[in-house]
Amino acid sequence: xxxxxxxxxxxxxEQAEVVDPTDPKWDELDAQDxxxxxxxxxxxxxxxxxxxxxxxxxxLIMTPxxxxxLQLQIDEATQQVQAALVMHANSALEVAVFGAPATSSMxxxxxREMVEVTEQQGGDVQLAEGxxxxxxxxxxxxxxxxxxxxxxxxxxxxAHGPRWLVRGVLMGxxxxxxGTDGPAAVxxxxxxxxxVRRDESPRVPGDLIPMTIPEELVxxxxxxxxxxxx
Numbered sequence: 001x002x003x004x005x006x007x008x009x010x011x012x013x014e015q016a017e018v019v020d021p022t023d024p025k026w027d028e029l030d031a032q033d034x035x036x037x038x039x040x041x042x043x044x045x046x047x048x049x050x051x052x053x054x055x056x057x058x059x060l061i062m063t064p065x066x067x068x069x070l071q072l073q074i075d076e077a078t079q080q081v082q083a084a085l086v087m088h089a090n091s092a093l094e095v096a097v098f099g100a101p102a103t104s105s106m107x108x109x110x111x112r113e114m115v116e117v118t119e120q121q122g123g124d125v126q127l128a129e130g131x132x133x134x135x136x137x138x139x140x141x142x143x144x145x146x147x148x149x150x151x152x153x154x155x156x157x158x159a160h161g162p163r164w165l166v167r168g169v170l171m172g173x174x175x176x177x178x179g180t181d182g183p184a185a186v187x188x189x190x191x192x193x194x195x196v197r198r199d200e201s202p203r204v205p206g207d208l209i210p211m212t213i214p215e216e217l218v219x220x221x222x223x224x225x226x227x228x229x230x
Contacts, residue, residue: 021111021127030107030133030160039159039166039194047195054195057081057211059097060166061195065186072213080210086190091174093187097196097211099203100165106205107134107158114138114156131180131188132157155184157191164198164209166191 047054047061055062062084064070069087073094074080083096100106111127114136118125123140136156141149154175157168168191169175173183180188203209 021115022108026111026127026134027105027108029129030105030158032133034132035159035161038192039161039196041161041164042195042197043162045195055217056214057084059197059199059209059211060084060095061197062086063190063193065190068190072211075210078210081213082208082210084211086187088186089173089183091170091172091183091187093174093191094167094169094171095191095194096167097209098165098167099198099205099207099209100160100163101205102163105160106165107160110158111136128178130155130157132159134158159191159194161196162198163203164196166194166196 042061052063055064065088067088071085071087072081073083073085075082083094086093086095111134115125118138118140121140123138125139126137128135128137138152138154138156140152140154142152144150153171155170157170159166159168168187170184170187174187177183198209
């Protein structure tokens, strides 16, 4: 299943009435601590305490799972990894890490921006309580090469840590369901197991923190950034 196929549907998904992204209840939801079981900051864990095989992408450390497929989104100019697309069965999870304020949350600003952009694109957006606070569910109309209208369906998670934010975008079957069971279960566990290594460089909140390709994968990664199954 290619990246362009993720979450693309012929028929629109039913959406509830659009929720006001400025409602204080969403800020109250995001103010809770959702990271007891991950994702973790590097200072919160001891990676040498177990013999688990992990992939170290510099700013993000991943725990691979059986039959995991991985595709890297690489900036051609800098050759830095901007995001990773993790695929399992008919679902996918795109992960990226960003700089964030040390003492406040970016969630409200992100919600408002995503709702505004989605509505400008003629899409539908719904907010709901997810496993990491407010979950953003979107259905965005697209046109294929034949001019037919298709729909990109996704669910977005945000996990806030010390001066960092990890974004996860569920697509495919996992993006069209609710909760963390079923098609989303494996990708949810993968997201929970992420470990962030935030560097000391000053960053504007919202700036991408690039990843680096692990040495053991450099020789395996073709020009399109797709890494063999783990």
